[in-house]
Amino acid sequence: MAGIYLHVPFCSQRCTYCDFYFVTTRKDHGPFVQALTTEIAHYAREYADLEPIETIYLGGGTPSLLSLDDLNQILQTLHDHFDTSAVQETTLELNPEDADLSYLRGLRDLGIDRLSIGVQSFFQDDLSWMNRSHTADEADAIVPLVREAGFERFTVDLIFGLPEQPADRWAANLERAVALDVPHLSTYGLTIEEKTVLGKQVRRGLVSPADDEEMAERYQFTMDYLREHGYEHYEISSFAQPDRRALHNQRYWEHANYIGFGPSAHSFWWKSLPSPLAVRWSNVRNLKHYEALLQQHQVPLDHREPLSYDLLADEYIMLRLRTADGIDLDTLDERYGADLLVEKVDALAELERRGLITFRNSRVRLTDEGKHVCDGVTAQLLLDPL
Ligand code: SF4
Numbered sequence: 415m416a417g418i419y420l421h422v423p424f425c426s427q428r429c430t431y432c433d434f435y436f437v438t439t440r441k442d443h444g445p446f447v448q449a450l451t452t453e454i455a456h457y458a459r460e461y462a463d464l465e466p467i468e469t470i471y472l473g474g475g476t477p478s479l480l481s482l483d484d485l486n487q488i489l490q491t492l493h494d495h496f497d498t499s500a501v502q503e504t505t506l507e508l509n510p511e512d513a514d515l516s517y518l519r520g521l522r523d524l525g526i527d528r529l530s531i532g533v534q535s536f537f538q539d540d541l542s543w544m545n546r547s548h549t550a551d552e553a554d555a556i557v558p559l560v561r562e563a564g565f566e567r568f569t570v571d572l573i574f575g576l577p578e579q580p581a582d583r584w585a586a587n588l589e590r591a592v593a594l595d596v597p598h599l600s601t602y603g604l605t606i607e608e609k610t611v612l613g614k615q616v617r618r619g620l621v622s623p624a625d626d627e628e629m630a631e632r633y634q635f636t637m638d639y640l641r642e643h644g645y646e647h648y649e650i651s652s653f654a655q656p657d658r659r660a661l662h663n664q665r666y667w668e669h670a671n672y673i674g675f676g677p678s679a680h681s682f683w684w685k686s687l688p689s690p691l692a693v694r695w696s697n698v699r700n701l702k703h704y705e706a707l708l709q710q711h712q713v714p715l716d717h718r719e720p721l722s723y724d725l726l727a728d729e730y731i732m733l734r735l736r737t738a739d740g741i742d743l744d745t746l747d748e749r750y751g752a753d754l755l756v757e758k759v760d761a762l763a764e765l766e767r768r769g770l771i772t773f774r775n776s777r778v779r780l781t782d783e784g785k786h787v788c789d790g791v792t793a794q795l796l797l798d799p800l
Pocket of ligand 1: 424425426427428432433436474475476509532
């Protein structure tokens with residue numbers, strides 16, 4: 415079973431912290447939809463017969479800027495070219511200001527059964543500081559609205575660690591989400607990416623990022639508070655009510671096959687010949703370039719690389735350590751030929767002694783303490799670190 419990711423590269427304005435690929439100037443989405451459907455049809459010739467599709471994810475950018483007609487055309491092309499009869503989850507990322515009841519009901523009619531809602535904060539000060547395009551009133555209104563439209567599965571994104579965001583405001587954001595009985599939450603600590611507006615502000619000394627201690631406090635509070643309220647902390651940034659884990663994201667953490675369509679999208683696929691080996695490829699990031707290549711019936715490929723077993727083993731360690739299910743040492747050995755017990759026996763013992771991991775039933779999992787330093791723990795377990 416495979417996953418499909420569709421990257422929709424449009425946003426109404428630039429959030430200060432964001433380094434995803436998107437454009438803010440395009441009003442006519444027709445050429446993009448045309449290019450995307452051409453790309454889907456192209457890859458279907460090679461991949462459609464290999465595996466049925468299990469999950470579909472429309473991300474961005476802001477897919478909710480697309481009209482229902484555009485979304486229908488994209489999804490219909492997928493259904494026409496791939497076996498989508500066993501799809502278990504179709505997610506669309508949505509910004510609160512884009513949705514009214516009729517649009518949301520239209521999404522459901524198209525078969526979209528899960529939403530990822532970019533709330534980020536329920537407070538206007540935070541939203542203005544991030545240059546989000548929605549208001550606090552729209553953030554408040556969106557959850558009841560998606561429920562009214564019939565969505566039972568949705569996630570809300572929230573960001574902590576904004577400079578000078580008081581602790582009680584972050585706590586109030588979580589309280590609000592819990593009071594709304596949100597079935598899934600993704601909480602992210604603000605990261606300062608170099609090429610963003612925020613990155614420039616920090617370099618010029620206009621903004622002072624929250625310090626490590628403050629970030630750690632917010633994260634610990636998040637873990638404690640959400641677990642107390644019945645959420646399973648199943649990945650570093652992801653919290654779910656029972657049976658509400660995100661299926662599509664789990665594919666990435668399991669090293670399962672997926673194809674990404676659209677500018678900047680990435681794909682991953684296991685090849686069975688000449689020997690089992692995976693390949694990763696990515697598309698060009700520039701929208702005009704992407705469209706031009708597809709108009710000329712060329713693949714919009716930017717980079718393609720076969721992945722060695724060593725690289726795959728390290729990736730598996732890195733991805734699985736982020737999850738509550740942890741690294742399954744038997745899978746690591748059988749699938750990638752890597753025996754962590756032999757190669758990292760000292761590191762495992764030391765990490766366990768320091769309370770950063772647990773090691774039971776052939777599984778290595780991060781403790782809460784370890785989650786705070788996930789990257790550092792990962793670095794100690796990689797077989798072939800850079
Ligand atoms: S809406 Fe999302 S993708 Fe667009 S700029 Fe803001 S954070 Fe980035």
